[in-house]
Amino acid sequence: MNDRPKWAEPSWNSEQRKHAGERYRGRNLNLSRLWTYYLGIGGDADEFALDGYLNGLLGLAPGQMRLVDTAIDELSADGQPGPVGQ
Amino acid sequence: MTETQPSPTHYLGSPSTFRVPDETHVDLTEFLTRLQDLLVENADIRDFLEDLATMTATKLTKAGNTIACGVTVIRQKKPIAIADSDALARNLDEIQNSFDDGPCLTALRTRTITHVPDVHTEQRWPEYMRVAAATNVGSILALPMELNSTAEAVVNLYSTRTHGFSHDDLLAAERVTATGAKALHLALKISQLRDARDNLTAALQSRTTIDTAVGIIMAQNRCSRDAAFQILASASSHRNIKLREVAVRIIARISGEHEISAAFEE
Numbered sequence: 138m139n140d141r142p143k144w145a146e147p148s149w150n151s152e153q154r155k156h157a158g159e160r161y162r163g164r165n166l167n168l169s170r171l172w173t174y175y176l177g178i179g180g181d182a183d184e185f186a187l188d189g190y191l192n193g194l195l196g197l198a199p200g201q202m203r204l205v206d207t208a209i210d211e212l213s214a215d216g217q218p219g220p221v222g223q
Numbered sequence: 224m225t226e227t228q229p230s231p232t233h234y235l236g237s238p239s240t241f242r243v244p245d246e247t248h249v250d251l252t253e254f255l256t257r258l259q260d261l262l263v264e265n266a267d268i269r270d271f272l273e274d275l276a277t278m279t280a281t282k283l284t285k286a287g288n289t290i291a292c293g294v295t296v297i298r299q300k301k302p303i304a305i306a307d308s309d310a311l312a313r314n315l316d317e318i319q320n321s322f323d324d325g326p327c328l329t330a331l332r333t334r335t336i337t338h339v340p341d342v343h344t345e346q347r348w349p350e351y352m353r354v355a356a357a358t359n360v361g362s363i364l365a366l367p368m369e370l371n372s373t374a375e376a377v378v379n380l381y382s383t384r385t386h387g388f389s390h391d392d393l394l395a396a397e398r399v400t401a402t403g404a405k406a407l408h409l410a411l412k413i414s415q416l417r418d419a420r421d422n423l424t425a426a427l428q429s430r431t432t433i434d435t436a437v438g439i440i441m442a443q444n445r446c447s448r449d450a451a452f453q454i455l456a457s458a459s460s461h462r463n464i465k466l467r468e469v470a471v472r473i474i475a476r477i478s479g480e481h482e483i484s485a486a487f488e489e
Contacts, residue, residue, distance in 0.1 A: 165299070170422060177426030178466045179433045179452060200449040203456050211465050 153202050157209065158191045164213040175208035249395040251402055254282055258406040262413070271410045272296075272306035272376075275403050279378060280308035282399050288387050290380055291360075295320065295327055297375040302328055311360065312381055318354050319379075325351040330365035331377040336397070339363040341385040361385035364396055368404035373411045378403065429467045436470035439477055 161171065168191070172184040182190070182201050189195030190205065197205065257278060265271040272294045280292035293312035296305050302323070304316035319325035325348045330337040339345045340362050342355045355363070364380040378400045382388060388396070433455070440451035455473075459466045474480055 169419065173419070173422040173426045177429035177433075179430060179437065198449075200452050204452070207456055207459065207466055 153206075154190060154193055154196065157202065157205055158193055160206075160209050161191045164209065166209065166212060171205075171208055171212060174212045175204055178204055178208060178211070180204045180208065249398050251398065254278065254399065254402065258402065262406060262410055265410070268410060268414050269305060271407070275407065276306040276312070276378075277308045279380075279399055279403060280312075283380065283392065283396055288382055288384055290382055290387070291315075293327075293379040293381070295331065295377050295379060297331065302331065311358065311383075312379065315355060315358065315360060315363075315381055316379055319351055322348075322351050322354075324348055326363050327365040327377050327379040330367050331375060334367045336367070336393070337363075337365045338388065338393070340388070343385065359383050362387040364388045364393065366396055366400040368400060368407060370404060370408050370411065373408060373415075376404075376407065432467055432474065433470045436473040439473055 168188055169184065172180075172187050175182075175187065180187075180201060182197055186195055186197065187205065190197045190202070258275075261271055261274050261278075265274065276292045276294050280290050283290040283292070291307070291309050291312040293307040293316040294305055295302050295316055297303075298305075302320045304313060304320055307313040307316060316327065319327055326337040326339050329348075339347075339352075342352055342360055342363065345352045360381045361384040362382045364382075366378045366380070368376040368378060370376060378396075380388070380396055436455060437448060437451045440446070440454050441448060444451070444454065446454075455466060455469055458464075459469045462469070
């Protein structure tokens with residue numbers, strides 16, 4: 138894309154990655170549950186890539202990072218009814 | 224059945240000295256059959272545990288020695304009394320969890336069987352024992368469940384008699400709990416798979432709606448898929464409405480349809 142928005146700059150990308158990972162861990166979300174939700178709102182990355190992204194090892198396309206953020210927000214707003222001892 | 228006089232020492236740490244009970248002492252055939260029925264019938268882990276607690280209490284109750292059974296699990300790092308055979312077990316489990324200390328929680332945390340032969344003379348967990356002694360419980364036996372790290376759970380047994388658990392009773396309780404734990408492990412796996420399936424089904428439905436809305440935005444704005452997602456996400460965050468809900472509204476505005484469903488073979 139030639140009309141790359143500000144948040145697609147590399148510096149923003151690495152900040153965003155760290156931020157998403159921290160929020161994911163802070164909210165005690167389950168990776169598979171998060172990935173499934175992200176898939177449901179149009180996410181294209183697979184679970185492995187999402188895992189890598191949340192742990193600061195992989196980058197994702199800007200649109201995908203935004204969807205991960207949305208998934209974290211919407212899923213933690215729902216609360217997670219987990220089975221025993223999750 | 225003859226009652227052996229139990230020794231007042233607790234059993235922690237010396238399980239290898241127990242003699243093996245003869246099979247007629249703890250016949251688990253019926254118990255196993257009923258556990259299988261429970262696994263097939265119960266949709267919900269709580270229901271399963273409720274039935275398991277009742278079955279365990281019934282299995283271990285003898286004439287003149289009624290056993291109550293409660294199950295405590297760790298959920299989000301906190302102990303929760305999730306199932307019980309009666310009000311006594313529920314009450315004692317909840318008191319213990321409110322103190323965050325007691326024989327059952329110790330059993331859960333140390334993964335060892337914990338025995339209180341007489342709540343009136345027990346020196347450990349003084350706060351809890353003071354409250355427990357005021358109820359009609361006489362002795363307590365707590366057995367952690369082996370669930371291969373899928374979850375943490377403990378079976379709490381309460382007898383109204385002091386020294387209500389003989390060596391044989393302890394062995395019987397161990398076998399019943401180990402068998403129950405295997406069934407619970409399976410129930411948890413079934414439940415996790417069911418949840419994963421339900422979540423995937425929901426994801427497919429949701430994605431169909433969102434993809435449709437993204438297509439509409441692309442056509443209206445003559446933009447790329449990424450840009451359309453960006454528009455959708457902005458609308459969602461500005462109005463604090465879920466992405467899927469914004470997508471539903473976009474579709475409804477175009478076609479009047481409120482339900483877009485993906486055909487999915489259950």
